[in-house]
Amino acid sequence: MKPRLNVEICGISFKNPVIAASGTFGFGREYARYVDLNMLGGIAVKGLTLLPRKGNPPPRIAETPSGILNSVGLQNPGIDHFIEQELPQLLKYDTRIIVNINGNTIDEYCRMAEKLRGVPVHFLELNISCPNVKQGGVAFGTDPDLVYDITRSVKAHAGQPVIVKLTPNVTDIKEVAIAAEQGGADGISLINTVLGMAIDVKKRRPVLANIVGGLSGPAIKPIALRMVWEAAQVVSIPIIGMGGITTGEDVVEFLLAGATAVGVGTANLMSPTACIDILNQLEEYMVQNGVGDVKELIGRLETE
Amino acid sequence: MKPRLNVEICGISFKNPVIAASGTFGFGREYARYVDLNMLGGIAVKGLTLLPRKGNPPPRIAETPSGILNSVGLQNPGIDHFIEQELPQLLKYDTRIIVNINGNTIDEYCRMAEKLRGVPVHFLELNISCPNVKQGGVAFGTDPDLVYDITRSVKAHAGQPVIVKLTPNVTDIKEVAIAAEQGGADGISLINTVLGMAIDVKKRRPVLANIVGGLSGPAIKPIALRMVWEAAQVVSIPIIGMGGITTGEDVVEFLLAGATAVGVGTANLMSPTACIDILNQLEEYMVQNGVGDVKELIGRLETE
Amino acid sequence: MKGGSSEASGSCKGRNSCSSTVMKGTDKCKIVENVMIAPDMYKMAFLSEHIAFNAHPGQFVHIKVPCDNSLLMRRPISIHDVHPQTGVVEIAYKVVGRGTRILSRMNAGQVIDVLGPLGQGFTISRGIKSAFVIGGGCGIAPLKFLARRLKEEGIAVTALLGFREREAVYGLSDFEEFSNRLLVTTDDGSLGRKGLVTQLLEEELKEQLPDVMFTCGPVPMLKVVQRLAREYSVPCQMSLEERMGCGIGGCLVCSCAIRTPNGDFEYKRVCKDGPVFWSREVMLDEATIEC
Amino acid sequence: MKGGSSEASGSCKGRNSCSSTVMKGTDKCKIVENVMIAPDMYKMAFLSEHIAFNAHPGQFVHIKVPCDNSLLMRRPISIHDVHPQTGVVEIAYKVVGRGTRILSRMNAGQVIDVLGPLGQGFTISRGIKSAFVIGGGCGIAPLKFLARRLKEEGIAVTALLGFREREAVYGLSDFEEFSNRLLVTTDDGSLGRKGLVTQLLEEELKEQLPDVMFTCGPVPMLKVVQRLAREYSVPCQMSLEERMGCGIGGCLVCSCAIRTPNGDFEYKRVCKDGPVFWSREVMLDEATIEC
Numbered sequence A, B: 001m002k003p004r005l006n007v008e009i010c011g012i013s014f015k016n017p018v019i020a021a022s023g024t025f026g027f028g029r030e031y032a033r034y035v036d037l038n039m040l041g042g043i044a045v046k047g048l049t050l051l052p053r054k055g056n057p058p059p060r061i062a063e064t065p066s067g068i069l070n071s072v073g074l075q076n077p078g079i080d081h082f083i084e085q086e087l088p089q090l091l092k093y094d095t096r097i098i099v100n101i102n103g104n105t106i107d108e109y110c111r112m113a114e115k116l117r118g119v120p121v122h123f124l125e126l127n128i129s130c131p132n133v134k135q136g137g138v139a140f141g142t143d144p145d146l147v148y149d150i151t152r153s154v155k156a157h158a159g160q161p162v163i164v165k166l167t168p169n170v171t172d173i174k175e176v177a178i179a180a181e182q183g184g185a186d187g188i189s190l191i192n193t194v195l196g197m198a199i200d201v202k203k204r205r206p207v208l209a210n211i212v213g214g215l216s217g218p219a220i221k222p223i224a225l226r227m228v229w230e231a232a233q234v235v236s237i238p239i240i241g242m243g244g245i246t247t248g249e250d251v252v253e254f255l256l257a258g259a260t261a262v263g264v265g266t267a268n269l270m271s272p273t274a275c276i277d278i279l280n281q282l283e284e285y286m287v288q289n290g291v292g293d294v295k296e297l298i299g300r301l302e303t304e
Numbered sequence C, D: 001m002k003g004g005s006s007e008a009s010g011s012c013k014g015r016n017s018c019s020s021t022v023m024k025g026t027d028k029c030k031i032v033e034n035v036m037i038a039p040d041m042y043k044m045a046f047l048s049e050h051i052a053f054n055a056h057p058g059q060f061v062h063i064k065v066p067c068d069n070s071l072l073m074r075r076p077i078s079i080h081d082v083h084p085q086t087g088v089v090e091i092a093y094k095v096v097g098r099g100t101r102i103l104s105r106m107n108a109g110q111v112i113d114v115l116g117p118l119g120q121g122f123t124i125s126r127g128i129k130s131a132f133v134i135g136g137g138c139g140i141a142p143l144k145f146l147a148r149r150l151k152e153e154g155i156a157v158t159a160l161l162g163f164r165e166r167e168a169v170y171g172l173s174d175f176e177e178f179s180n181r182l183l184v185t186t187d188d189g190s191l192g193r194k195g196l197v198t199q200l201l202e203e204e205l206k207e208q209l210p211d212v213m214f215t216c217g218p219v220p221m222l223k224v225v226q227r228l229a230r231e232y233s234v235p236c237q238m239s240l241e242e243r244m245g246c247g248i249g250g251c252l253v254c255s256c257a258i259r260t261p262n263g264d265f266e267y268k269r270v271c272k273d274g275p276v277f278w279s280r281e282v283m284l285d286e287a288t289i290e291c
């Protein structure tokens, strides 16, 4: 018998727990010729800002052991362009659309939420953690009070359930997760990238033009898992877990730690079919281990 | 011509900048048949506590992509035993001895510092960051006020220069580095391990008996480098940089970022001759790149 | 007609019309040859009917580094040539780091994971009669396929190839076959003319102007070609390099600065909007990778 | 006499006196054979004079996983046998994960990075006349070298070997050669006696008591052997497994709980204080790895 893969977040059902993570899947367009987007649980689109952004100068990527550093710097065509030009093609697919929004001020987040009212997307994802934007970015996500404020404010303007995306660059992820929940978040996603740096010893310069960047990929999986597990101990809203997932077994780890769904990021850069490959491996694991329903895995880590 | 490798920390000269990192080199004894300990810049001994400690139950290690998680939990024979039984054999070697001390209270740190007064070791390393000890450990290293207090207190009792070892599990490493400097630290070392977790999907249990552990190895190198670079911007005391160093070029990265010396940890677990191999590669880099003196590299990252 | 297509290139009926969308993931391709052709320079041939049939000159493949899982990113390598009849695809690559070193140690019979063909290749406009093809060092790799295609189209090709020294020279017999004139320089004069290929190019431009120029090579070379193209008003296409992630346009890490009509610039994707661009649009001072 | 030594084993004059310190790092060892001997079970032979000459039964080697740099830790594998004359070292290992899978794909002629011999092997006390050697599954690997050594010492060996099923059986001819009696069980009775090797052991103990028992295998098996050793008052040594880091005693990750005379316990290092321990000291409930 085929195992059941569907999960539910805030009453909205997902075919399966595999979501393409923001910034690694564009607006789906480029991936559509490699994977049937209808097969995905959801797609988190590239981070959007109120106005178009050029992004950071190149180089924007550095390879590190089992990881990558990126400093794209939120290059995007702006929220209006997204709604008008990109969203229509995405809506042809039967999958959940998560719109990742980024502001320099609370007001900017709210205005983006307003613009998305009535637009047929399923979730807003508040990226309060992108480490590449000098103003705002990091500050929001590292201060529990600000996390509370921004969540509350955006909730007041949002037409869709709001997921708050947390940064791992904090002393205590539990505090921040609780702040998001108390601010009214419908869910949290974590982790965003870990601040890192790479140096070219020949040129004696940073590899990235931006000097620092965000670390992602398998290297950070242990950190991500620990944070998802910690957050799951203290909040009762659903968690979308991510950070270094490249296999079906990685997905199982995050579900056991307490995630209801997972994001796949860097793996999409390693292979355009990653999300589907991972989904197939997840099914295989379930069949081999007699797990009939993926929900049986969520939060079921035994620690005795 | 042979490049010059010696560096100086608090007026004490090191033959070269390569120090075996605490916890990965025992008390040197086991490594002595693989490497000539006289060739090392220094040895940071296994973390000591006032009384002997059993450590955590096994399994204590998990392998992760380009990293390892450990949860040794400070197994050690206690500071008295160290001074009486282990130190004498170490003192036969012409290298710098750094004694890594760990307390549950400020008082414990001070008492250990007292016990080491007049003992012929070169540095105390205050480990305020070990993530495996439930009491104390994490709390000290994540709160700048506590870091200031503990540094000041230990300085008042210490007969040797004091290096404060920082944890990466903080929102802002700069704040903590400044607190250590203001507390009177003679140097800082960073980073200790990053809190992480691994799950066995067959057993649906954490791999480590301790559930969480400390992530080390190449996976964390980008994080470590970024933190060393950030700290170097805000303090003027010397920095011992570490985290994922496995090659001579890795050492160069840390020196460029602002470290005066480096710690080699996990690499010792990969090969007992790692420190010497790395030292040879550092020399090779210097010869090939026309660097006559290793001090020419320290802090010389170009960011324009 | 632009070589390569930003949308599906699953089954192309002729070079100019790529329309039908075919789901095509990565290919597991068997290596048929992997040999050193100059110091640190290798030529590999592998089997992929899909790529051999659909590739355009200037496009590239994106190769997963085999064996070592600590290296996550694929390596972009230009298509050196294709043989649609046999399904053989050729690449020519230089060992510069860990990824290419591992690649160089693979043997015939082993399998590599290849994504492609990717990107926008060279545009061969109708009516073109003559072309200069200017390459430097490992930047010559994609130009063999281009020269062959130009010859098939009946376009007169002058190939100007620059190498560091005699030992570094490769592929000359290919260009003898596919170009009408072949001019070679080496920095030290150990083969052909001594000096830079761009010096030779300027002399040639003084003699005769081609309808179009195509170029690939190190950034300093590209800069001179770009200037000469402007000075002599010859349309010029250049192939760029940048560090890549996905290779298909999804992650925005492979940016190059491209002038916009309003005098500003925007970051385009080398992998998807390029790697070939019109030289007049490219802001080479922003380019970070020296081929 | 304890096999293996915690200090230098560079040049041992005879098995019992290992004194001179020789700096010896890791060995780059050429593989001479790597073949499947049962499903998922491989036997590899490689060249290392140092190991072949200095190893004691029960010691292990610590092997760097080749190719894949994302796997940092070496893999501990018992020494299956050594041939000091030719410098050949044998290991027998089961493919259980990524590291052993990569190892299984290596070919003769390729080179692996090996550290060893490591750990405290089996102790063969003077005056011993008879021994039981009890092994289960891949825990049988270190017992071939032991049995051969016991035979060389003139000790009467009864080998009791348990396998899951007929297909999983390997190495019987070795034990036919080196033991006086060879008793085999399979869980399903497809070869030898049906049942667990420990059932057979109990029957044998009822018949005759050996001077010593040596055992290696899965923890549940070890537990029964431990109990029987106590009940029948036979001294027993068992080889343990634990996840390892350095393999040489420096990192304290490979701990096993060992009873102390005062009724408490301490964590000892499997790599350095073991892997062989006296069964009466071992607290197997703390053991975490099922062979």
Ligand SMILES: Cc1cc2nc3c(=O)[nH]c(=O)nc-3n(C[C@H](O)[C@H](O)[C@H](O)COP(=O)(O)OP(=O)(O)OC[C@H]3O[C@@H](n4cnc5c(N)ncnc54)[C@H](O)[C@@H]3O)c2cc1C
Pocket (backbone or CB within 6 Å): A062, A063, C060, C073, C074, C075, C076, C077, C078, C079, C092, C093, C094, C095, C096, C097, C098, C099, C100, C101, C138, C141, C142, C240, C241, C242, C243, C244, C270, C275, C289, C290, C291
């Ligand atoms: C469109 C395109 C076509 C190319 N075609 C060829 C070709 O035909 N022949 C050839 O020899 N080389 C070609 N290159 C360059 C080739 O991709 C790099 O030399 C290769 O990726 C280096 O990998 P490495 O692991 O050996 O080096 P490392 O330095 O270890 O690589 C580290 C990282 O930097 C990236 N990187 C390093 N150099 C380059 C570079 N020049 N361009 C892009 N990324 C780089 C790698 O992808 C990797 O992520 C091409 C590059 C691009 C963008």
Ligand SMILES: Cc1cc2nc3c(=O)[nH]c(=O)nc-3n(C[C@H](O)[C@H](O)[C@H](O)COP(=O)(O)OP(=O)(O)OC[C@H]3O[C@@H](n4cnc5c(N)ncnc54)[C@H](O)[C@@H]3O)c2cc1C
Pocket (backbone or CB within 6 Å): B062, B063, D060, D073, D074, D075, D076, D077, D078, D079, D091, D092, D093, D094, D095, D096, D097, D098, D099, D100, D101, D138, D141, D142, D240, D241, D242, D243, D244, D270, D275, D289, D290, D291
């Ligand atoms: C002293 C000693 C001797 C051994 N001798 C043999 C032998 O002769 N033949 C044989 O087949 N196996 C032996 N083993 C077990 C062998 O080390 C493991 O099967 C092997 O490390 C698994 O590696 P992997 O990458 O294939 O598996 P993975 O599961 O991918 O390994 C992941 C991690 O777990 C560790 N690990 C997994 N299983 C074990 C285990 N049972 N013991 C220790 N670490 C483990 C690995 O070292 C690695 O760090 C021995 C173990 C020890 C401690």
Ligand SMILES: Cc1cc2nc3c(=O)[nH]c(=O)nc-3n(C[C@H](O)[C@H](O)[C@H](O)COP(=O)(O)O)c2cc1C
Pocket (backbone or CB within 6 Å): A021, A022, A023, A024, A046, A047, A048, A070, A072, A074, A100, A127, A130, A165, A191, A192, A193, A215, A216, A217, A218, A220, A242, A243, A244, A245, A263, A264, A265, A266, A267, C245, C251, C253
């Ligand atoms: C190239 C790249 C771009 C990213 N852009 C965004 C973004 O725009 N918004 C966002 O919230 N996260 C962004 N992320 C973070 C990912 O969504 C994800 O949280 C992180 O990479 C960890 O997951 P991974 O290890 O699977 O990549 C980006 C990551 C990468 C690698």
Ligand SMILES: Cc1cc2nc3c(=O)[nH]c(=O)nc-3n(C[C@H](O)[C@H](O)[C@H](O)COP(=O)(O)O)c2cc1C
Pocket (backbone or CB within 6 Å): B021, B022, B023, B024, B046, B047, B048, B070, B072, B074, B100, B127, B130, B165, B191, B192, B193, B215, B216, B217, B218, B220, B242, B243, B244, B245, B263, B264, B265, B266, B267, D245, D251, D253
């Ligand atoms: C097995 C192990 C034990 C460690 N024990 C200690 C310790 O006792 N005291 C300490 O300050 N750091 C300890 N560390 C941290 C290391 O000294 C070092 O800071 C960290 O591992 C990062 O460096 P690396 O990536 O080179 O290992 C330990 C690390 C490992 C892997």
Ligand code: FES
Pocket (backbone or CB within 6 Å): C243, C244, C245, C246, C247, C248, C249, C250, C251, C252, C253, C254, C269, C270, C271, C272
């Ligand atoms: S490499 Fe991802 S957009 Fe070009």
Ligand code: FES
Pocket (backbone or CB within 6 Å): D243, D244, D245, D246, D247, D248, D249, D250, D251, D252, D253, D254, D269, D270, D271, D272
């Ligand atoms: S593995 Fe390091 S002490 Fe045993």
